[in-house]
Amino acid sequence: MRLKAWLYALFLLGTPYDSAAQQLLTVRVTDIPHTHAGEPIYITGNFNRWNPAEESMVLQRHTDGSYGIRVLLEDVPSDRLEFKFTRGDWHTSECTAEGRLEGPRLAMLDRDTTIVCQIEGWRDDFPPSTASPNVHLLDSAWYIPQLDRHRKIWIYLPEDYATSGKRYPVLYMHDGQHLFDEATSRGRIGPIEWGVDEVIDTAAEKCIVVAINHQTDYKDRVPEFYFRPNEEYPEVEGPRYLQFIVETLKPYIDSHYRTLPSKAHTGLAGSSLGGLITLYGGLAYPDVFGTLGVFSPSIWLDHGNIEQELTTLTNIQNIHTQRYYFYAGMSENRLKPDSTFVHMHDDVQRAMGLLKKAAAPQLKLSVREDGRHGALYWREAFPAFYDWFITGTRKHVQ
Template sequence: MSKKMHKIYVHIDNNCSSFIGEALYLAGTFNNWSPNHLYVGEIPEKGKSITVVLPEVQEGDLELKMSRGSWESLSTSGDGRLEGAHMTTVDAESEVFLTIESWRDLFPTSTASKQVHVLAEDFYFPKLNVYKKVWIYLPQNYLKDDRHYPVIYMHDGQHLFDEATSTGRAGPIEWMVDETIDGAITPSIVVAVAHDEDYKVRKEEYMVHAGEELSTAKGWWYLDDLVHRLKPYVDRQYRTLVNPLNTALVGSSLGGLVSIYAGLKYPEIFGVIGAFSPSIWMDEENLYAYASKELFSGEDKYSGQELYFYVGGREIKRRVGANEVNMGEDLGRYHLWLEQHYKGKLSLAINSEGKHGAIYWQSAFRRFYTHWENKINSFKHKNIQYECK
């Protein structure tokens, strides 16, 4: 049964003195987040407003953003930060109220803090036989002291620190990893590896098993390069705490899935795995089979490890030619299964209103980092000896 359509009146107040009279556009779920934003009129004078009508909006969730025609010219908060879309539920003819506070292109293109550096423009991954850009976040006092620091390795590096390099279905939202640690009491080093810009190649590099829709899977090679090439390099060049108690791996979506596999294969390397919104549905049968093989091997490899999961309660993936996938239910089943078989610690964070995207992983990472701080500080209080390089 097709969903009903409703008329939506969008009232837009302008609280910004720039770009008066220029073309104003809307983007959102009503046009499937098309990069060709919908022209709705001219930007009114500061303190004035305009009303536009979206004549046919499908019943259900509606998300909206304002722009001047491109992702580079989105409306922002007063301090220039991109925010999540305005969200409402459409079940009848209704009104939406938006306010222009400022515009993204009035502020510097880069949002990365000065603690973020390019470790290498072309770091060689020998198993994959590719060169990847790698960023490193160094704590604020790194050059002022001689401490060794915990390390978090992360996938999809271009989305973590900087709106200038991030991309997304609803615009260039970054995770604000650097801002989170800038404001933390206990600092860490973060090593962030760029994904391939070709989505098909990214999928190959983050999937460890081939399937009907994927003829080649290179995820094991990617993880091998992380463990045997990148991590040793980082430990040689920087003051790191190298043992698994102080080493985490974090990723989202396919990056969350490959992180789970990394935790299963390399518990002696990664003491904490952060899997945000993992795409279990893309390799579910193989994941359970591989986990069973490793967990039932008879070895006590996981007692000191923690698997930290996050998922949004509204993460629904629509598969072409198949039923919808509820990612929360997928992760809930896997978490329940692990409770019966996994000897390490399990943590599960749920945002009941969360969807699949970077704006939600921003807050998920902040929550994870508080958890991580508490964990590494508990090592200190228990007088666990840190292993330095």
């Protein structure tokens, strides 16, 4: 969606426009929190690449206390409008009255579209951390010998861990910054976290979660999550990253915490490139990981390597006894490096077909009709995956 940076205050409601391709968006905010009076309010969305502080997107204040803006959009595809309000950055984003961030507001655009909104709260008026008390910092700078670098790692322990005497399944997850806490999360539409801790806090059956942060710079995250070299990344680090989890991290967790260390009670999960390395992790270590949570895997970036992997599998017997949970959104569409356009759910279904043909493990596919690529959708998909993970571990009580 492209914006042709025309901005009109509400008092210009009569301004004409001629092009049939143009769409006039009018937004009114009739109620806002009483805090931060006088500070500018911005609108941001999929019409301006989610810039939270674009100066042309400041709402105008009116004598009745409401705010408003008119934006002339041109060449807008027939699609839904996604937008949010901020006061200039994501830490000052709008939120619920309870202080939680939610997904974007949605509206269908017509030639003239008027939207009336109320803002319940501002995120920076609430405590920055949303992490459960059951989330603990395992190490702020864990040394990864396989990669010769340090990394922050988190651990979620069930509330009754100290007193129950029980042993628990373990779920290893990538991108730890985005799993538990809005204070450490960041994303295209704001710092929306997965809510993994809240899901397990309220679940009848608990597990331990070990969450590994990705590298601070997103560009450094990429080679760690590639398993096979490609033209863009002739040297990749995915095999050594997985080796760290299997040969260094998991032995430590199993020796220092009351875990159920068997394959049947050990899971690996991640999204996007983290979903891709999760899929490779299952195939490379089928004797270690019994359940794989593969959320929106970036197969489209893998230059056909995963398809090649799935057609040349070894250790078929161990893969056959694994369980793979795939999630994909019907609106996760991407431009590939070769300039062709792909639907990511098609990639997922093709990979599942190859995996079924090669080894026939237990497969589960969750598809969301309006699902797009981002933490908002993975957060909403995680509870069903967690139930499926726990159901699988329940069949192998130790």
